[in-house]
Amino acid sequence: MELPKIKILDEFDKTLRKKSMEVKFPLSDEDKKTINDIITYLTMSQIKKYYEEYNLRPGMGLAFIQLGIPKDIFVIVEEIDEEKFENYVIINPKMISHSEELIYVGEGEGCLSVNRDVVGIVPRFARMRISYQDIDGNNCEIRVREDISVAFQHEMDHLNGILFVDKIDKKNPFKDKEKMREI
Numbered sequence: 559m560e561l562p563k564i565k566i567l568d569e570f571d572k573t574l575r576k577k578s579m580e581v582k583f584p585l586s587d588e589d590k591k592t593i594n595d596i597i598t599y600l601t602m603s604q605i606k607k608y609y610e611e612y613n614l615r616p617g618m619g620l621a622f623i624q625l626g627i628p629k630d631i632f633v634i635v636e637e638i639d640e641e642k643f644e645n646y647v648i649i650n651p652k653m654i655s656h657s658e659e660l661i662y663v664g665e666g667e668g669c670l671s672v673n674r675d676v677v678g679i680v681p682r683f684a685r686m687r688i689s690y691q692d693i694d695g696n697n698c699e700i701r702v703r704e705d706i707s708v709a710f711q712h713e714m715d716h717l718n719g720i721l722f723v724d725k726i727d728k729k730n731p732f733k734d735k736e737k738m739r740e741i
């Protein structure tokens with residue numbers, strides 16, 4: 559595999575604060591290429607051979623805005639088995655419903671745009687249902703739970719210019735811990 563040439567914006571870049579725009583279909587060839595580049599990049603970042611060779615930080619999600627493109631598209635690459643991956647390409651997502659229950663990632667969330675360790679609780683819905691469009695513009699729905707629910711909410715925040723660090727209470731990073739379940 560060849561590492562795609564993509565440049566991921568850092569958290570201090572103001573572009574990351576832009577709200578992304580709804581995408582019209584059909585997708586341009588450029589957008590399709592960007593989607594494929596992101597899938598390849600995220601996959602390689604989770605395979606030891608490649609993350610060592612290219613000095614990559616492992617990541618499972620990227621939104622277009624992190625490459626400076628303000629479009630409502632994000633990609634998640636989940637390792638479902640050893641070096642076996644499932645890809646989600648999500649365009650124009652909208653939350654339909656969510657659980658009452660809140661969860662948080664015990665070891666903290668990470669983001670390829672945030673190049674530092676950040677501790678603290680990021681409250682997320684344990685489960686949610688969203689509508690979205692696939693790469694061909696078909697209307698779809700998906701129900702997600704646990705870590706994939708967290709990943710989807712993290713990426714949907716990017717589309718609204720929000721970073722996970724914004725959601726951590728500055729004075730008390732572990733505030734309301736007892737009201738949520740750790741995953």
Ligand code: NI
Nearest residue numbers: 668669670671
């Ligand atoms: Ni992120």
